[in-house]
Amino acid sequence: MADVLSQNEIDALLSALSTGDIEPDQIQEEEKHKIKLYDFKSPQKFSKDHIRTLELIHDNFARIISNYLTSQIRVNVKVKIQTVEQITYEEFIHSVQNPTIMTLFKMPPLTGTIQLETNDQFSFQVLDILLGGTGERKTTSSEFSEIDKNIMLNVTTGILANLKLAWEDILDVEPEVDGIETNPAINQTLAPNEPVALITFSVEMGKSNTFINLCIPYLSLEKVLDKLVVQYWFHNENGDLMEESKHKLEVGLNPVKIGISAELGETHISVDDFLKLTSGDIIKLDNKFTSPIKVYIEDQECYYAKPGILGKNMGVAILDIIDKDVNDYE
Template sequence: MSQVLSQEEIDALLGGLEEVTAEEAGGPAEPEGDVVPYDFVNFTRMTKIKLPAFDVINDQFNRGLRNTLSGILRLMVESAVVPPEVITFKEFLRRLPVPSNLHILKMEPFRGHVLLSVDSPLVFTVVEIFLGSTSFGQARIEGREFTSIEQRMIRRVVNALMADMERAWAPVHPVKFLYERSEINPQFAKIAADDDAVIISRFQLDMEEVSGAISICIPMLTLQPIKAKLQSAYQHEEAEDPVWRHRLLHNLRQAEVDVVVPLGAARLTGSELLDLSVGDIIQLDTPVDGTLVALVEDRPKLLGHPGIYRGQRAFKVAEFMREEEP
């Protein structure tokens, strides 16, 4: 037997259908809380990868880059590290002008290549300095390709930077950079697929009145074997300062220490001590030809024998004592 619905129940059902229809017409509900839309097309833009060890590598390379360029160009070069970013390789190529000074390097023992880009103002400034010019930034840059002489001159700088890169990577993971070729058209410098994620390290340089940047593009797939190392909190050792080391050694050599050479020891009773008088002899526990121990700041350091040197009592060192491990 079918149940007959009342008018109120029919109205309630029709009202629910109207609410559902309104929700469908209005589209999806707004996300609540911390929920944000995910961009599947440009997912690399949203990727925030923390690589502490990679930051250390950039800092080390920036220090070497500054010193190397200052030494080669014989002028003061200021450099600063721009925080690295992860983008698609297609987007990186889109940022490069034509012509560009691009250098493709092999990063052994990893698979894949590294792309090093030098801004055109820096290239022409380096060439002007090598050719003896005293005024920088006068060369016309727009639309002009690099000559073979300019390419050879900038190659000299790139070779020096490759050595700096190897030194910067050595504490984290030893690598070897090999020069492959140079390109001026970004379309011919394909070291990764367009949609592959790459990490970009950028170093801003200022010398005299000219400024520019050196960029290093590394595919994330190339760094995949050492991703755990790069993500770890790496504590790098500071580069040794020769001036500080010289001052430290100088101060250590000038420091004074107390050196005591005990001739021996003896045990006396209280009565024997009270009976002592001038001229009495106390027999020590050290033989006449026995070895004595020299104490440096109350710590045994030397073995030797007593004697006389230039009319004064002396101690001849026979052996250095090794400090026992605790």
């Protein structure tokens, strides 16, 4: 992501442009030659389609848990998705403050352990409201008691249960909470360089804003990555409707009558010869009897065929399709 300039840097840049110390072309030239670094030790395992689908799923999840938290703590809560990005597990652990509430859970058919991190500001505010406060009390304790952990475990279990509804268009998942941790440093469930999808949500509760994070390892999603594509999502969602529409279309086309004709060949004769034709005369065509003939559908060339006899009737056997577009192109 590009660096964000401070106000002082913006003022200095505008001043340099106005005095002529720097030319606009210089800025464009510098921008043109910017190089984006790529770390081969941490390859991008998630494509843009995967990230986009995860964002769609968890944007829906954010709306669901907004309603859930509002009903549970009787305070207006707004949860919005902020970012979806791939980082390493080590980067995630180092970004999490200590102490925090980290709920470990599984979500079959996904494999491995997934983590929901709710920081201390969010957790203490929820605890204060649930225990009769207003949620505006300043936190004085730096550790969570066993009672705090049990209360927060109930809250996060309820939050995670809503993942089933958010994922229903992709997979039928069953969140199962394993436990809760408060020290991220001792929670080494993955290798440090293991890629993870980090989904960050902003939480507006009363007058405060805070964040919660959902960490999904790449290994958990590896077997279902083909389903994390937007086209698959909508195709899966409308699959039954498409099959029904296809059947109705076939039923509607069946009674349609179309003209089919086969051309044995061509020839040119004079008007005089044409007027002298009598029964039994033979007209020589430009096509050999061993060569394929053309079959027309409503005056359009469509097939190559071989003439023959079918019972007591004359008929043709289709040999190939005439690719008219290719022929015109050639």
